[in-house]
Amino acid sequence: xxxxxxxxxxxxxxxxxxxxxxxxxxxxxxxxxxxxxxxxxxxxxxxxxxxxxxxxxxxxxxxxxxxxxxxxxxxxxxxxxxxxxxxxxxxxxxxxxxxxxxxxxxxxxxxxxxxxxxxxxxxxxxxxxxxxxxxxxxxxxxxxxxxxxxxxxxxx
Amino acid sequence: xxxxxxxxxxxxxxxxxxxxxxxxxxxxxxxxxxxxxxxxxxxxxxxxxxxxxxxxxxxxxxxxxxxxxxxxxxxxxxxxxxxxxxxxxxxxxxxxxxxxxxxxxxxxxxxxxxxxxxxxxxxxxxxxxxxxxxxxxxxxxxxxxxxxxxxxxxxxxxxxxxxxxxxxxxxxxxxxxxxxxxxxxxxxxxxxxxxxxxxxxxxx
Numbered sequence: 001x002x003x004x005x006x007x008x009x010x011x012x013x014x015x016x017x018x019x020x021x022x023x024x025x026x027x028x029x030x031x032x033x034x035x036x037x038x039x040x041x042x043x044x045x046x047x048x049x050x051x052x053x054x055x056x057x058x059x060x061x062x063x064x065x066x067x068x069x070x071x072x073x074x075x076x077x078x079x080x081x082x083x084x085x086x087x088x089x090x091x092x093x094x095x096x097x098x099x100x101x102x103x104x105x106x107x108x109x110x111x112x113x114x115x116x117x118x119x120x121x122x123x124x125x126x127x128x129x130x131x132x133x134x135x136x137x138x139x140x141x142x143x144x145x146x147x148x149x150x151x152x153x154x155x156x
Numbered sequence: 157x158x159x160x161x162x163x164x165x166x167x168x169x170x171x172x173x174x175x176x177x178x179x180x181x182x183x184x185x186x187x188x189x190x191x192x193x194x195x196x197x198x199x200x201x202x203x204x205x206x207x208x209x210x211x212x213x214x215x216x217x218x219x220x221x222x223x224x225x226x227x228x229x230x231x232x233x234x235x236x237x238x239x240x241x242x243x244x245x246x247x248x249x250x251x252x253x254x255x256x257x258x259x260x261x262x263x264x265x266x267x268x269x270x271x272x273x274x275x276x277x278x279x280x281x282x283x284x285x286x287x288x289x290x291x292x293x294x295x296x297x298x299x300x301x302x303x304x305x306x307x308x309x310x311x312x313x314x315x316x317x318x319x320x321x322x323x324x325x326x327x328x329x330x331x332x333x334x335x336x337x338x339x340x341x342x343x344x345x346x347x348x349x350x351x352x353x354x355x356x357x358x359x360x
Binding site: 024 | 175180183184187191192195196199213216217220289291292295309310313316331334335338339342
């Protein structure tokens, strides 16, 4: 009976004393080619692989966490104390800035008469003759500030 | 302690632990010890020199790539040959898909012949065939699972339980595969082992 002999065969074989194992061990024992040896041993060198990675991915995790916390805190502080948040007692500060160009400040706003100093002086003379001295004085001060170098004739 | 989980005799697991921690010399020692059995297992299992070389390199590459996760839960030989088993399974799967993808030869077709992979080149197949003795030819003729069980036993000396673990089957299945392999090999070799006596020639 074939089934009855199988356990004996297997046990005999597993004991390592069978003719089958003996014959198998007498067979040639080929080895991998030397080129294959070199390739595997070259690939197994761990040092170059590690030197290319100065930081392991896991080692950056604490820094990433700390950066996240810092950013979160900064964002919260910016929302609470930032420039958009106005307190009720805050008063707006008005700062007046006056910018001067090469021409006097009134030069841009003056009328056509004031751009003509002779005409402006004629008007001032007319005001004096009409007895409106205070107005004539005001206009003269304006004239002086506008044309500080203008030589006014003596009769003005 | 980590080392307590492995068998005291398994110095190979200790070498692998050293390699995991960066000792390249430990890998060289492991490689020198296992390259022969692993290469012969693959050569006689996939039955092709080129394919065996490819899978051999694949096995070691996998071990190298995953060394950081190595824990000695079993004998190192079991660990290594489990990788080899999986790589061989992948090879057989790829090979089967390749054969299926090859178009049926049509003499009228003007299409170019598909590129033949290295392991299927006729010279590489012949190289393997020429090395075969009667026993190796009988081993090569075994069904894939029986052939693997026999080769694992012969090349590594592992127990049936360890062979079952490597091949991911119950112990009884591994035992059955080995039993059938042994029986077939013995039957195929019997005529060679016990040749009939030739009649003496008589000359008048």
